[in-house]
Amino acid sequence: MSRIDEILAGNERAAARLMRDLDDRLPSAIAELRLLYPHTGRARVIGVTGNPGAGKSTVVDGLIERYRGAGKRVGVVAVDPTSPFTGGAILGDRIRMQRHATDPGVFIRSLATRGHLGGLSRSTCDVVSVLDAMGCDVVLVETVGVGQDEIDVMAATDTTVVVTVPGLGDDIQAIKAGILEIADVLVVNKADREGADRAVRDLLHMLELRHGSGAREVEIVKTIALRGDGLELLVAAIDRHRVETAGADGRERGRRRAAAQLAELIEEGLAEVTRAAFVERGGIDALADDIAARRTDPYGVAHEIIAALLSGAHRR
Ligand SMILES: Nc1nc2c(ncn2[C@@H]2O[C@H](COP(=O)(O)OP(=O)(O)O)[C@@H](O)[C@H]2O)c(=O)[nH]1
Ligand SMILES: [Mg+2]
Numbered sequence: 001m002s003r004i005d006e007i008l009a010g011n012e013r014a015a016a017r018l019m020r021d022l023d024d025r026l027p028s029a030i031a032e033l034r035l036l037y038p039h040t041g042r043a044r045v046i047g048v049t050g051n052p053g054a055g056k057s058t059v060v061d062g063l064i065e066r067y068r069g070a071g072k073r074v075g076v077v078a079v080d081p082t083s084p085f086t087g088g089a090i091l092g093d094r095i096r097m098q099r100h101a102t103d104p105g106v107f108i109r110s111l112a113t114r115g116h117l118g119g120l121s122r123s124t125c126d127v128v129s130v131l132d133a134m135g136c137d138v139v140l141v142e143t144v145g146v147g148q149d150e151i152d153v154m155a156a157t158d159t160t161v162v163v164t165v166p167g168l169g170d171d172i173q174a175i176k177a178g179i180l181e182i183a184d185v186l187v188v189n190k191a192d193r194e195g196a197d198r199a200v201r202d203l204l205h206m207l208e209l210r211h212g213s214g215a216r217e218v219e220i221v222k223t224i225a226l227r228g229d230g231l232e233l234l235v236a237a238i239d240r241h242r243v244e245t246a247g248a249d250g251r252e253r254g255r256r257r258a259a260a261q262l263a264e265l266i267e268e269g270l271a272e273v274t275r276a277a278f279v280e281r282g283g284i285d286a287l288a289d290d291i292a293a294r295r296t297d298p299y300g301v302a303h304e305i306i307a308a309l310l311s312g313a314h315r316r
Contacts, residue, residue: 004035036130072105107131111127166190219240
């Protein structure tokens, strides 16, 4: 059986090997990903993001449990080196979450936030595709933080869950700046703490300001993830979002995602050949020295490099 067939049959070890080869950007691995691609698009991809310590991993843990309870095969991508799924967090959490590691219906994969050739969102997309092809019904993607990288990653999910906690005050302002816009469902976790209702009211207020009336409602769910409270409600809210975005909305989202992925792959590929072209000519510093000293000019050098790249591409 080829590795493709093994993955399509749901073989986790074959999938893990392909993911490693993808990390190394082996051309054969990309070729395999192409063969898998027609078999993707079936998994429900759910992103979970928010500030460090908000309880994302705990929420993910609770979601795994519920989706497993419903008989679904679950993939988890933890884009966070400190994730308890992969051994980073404090011991108690780690043990609690690693119970899923021995469940054959759960496949957990972690991605380092740095050092990924070709960017985080691309690596995440690749891993999600493999999990999807492998037969995962649900793929949960946890990212830490609220940077542009994470926003890009979340753009590649079907439903984005943003986890906040009560009493953040100014931090809620920070959320407002970026991730509120990408939230499909908002979670106020740690509702055992004071101020949960107030946080819900603040978020509602911000959503009104942002979207005005008529925009799609973003549901807000209060949870105490540590105890599993509210997670049924969260699953229901995610499900309602799925239903609402089926049809035209979903197709539009899929199209935007495909366009972003295609553009990213092309930009990366071009950046790579451009870097190689600089190296061939002694490095960009040497080229820049000549330009700065007026021995050459930027127009001519750029033209020459582009012409060489294009003729090289034709030869291939
Ligand atoms: N009090 C309380 N603590 C929680 C709750 N959910 C998670 N925690 C704790 O908050 C800490 C951070 O949780 P974690 O899931 O690792 O957060 P992440 O960094 O967002 O992934 C851990 O010690 C959890 O046990 C909750 O609902 N209430
Ligand atoms: Mg975490």
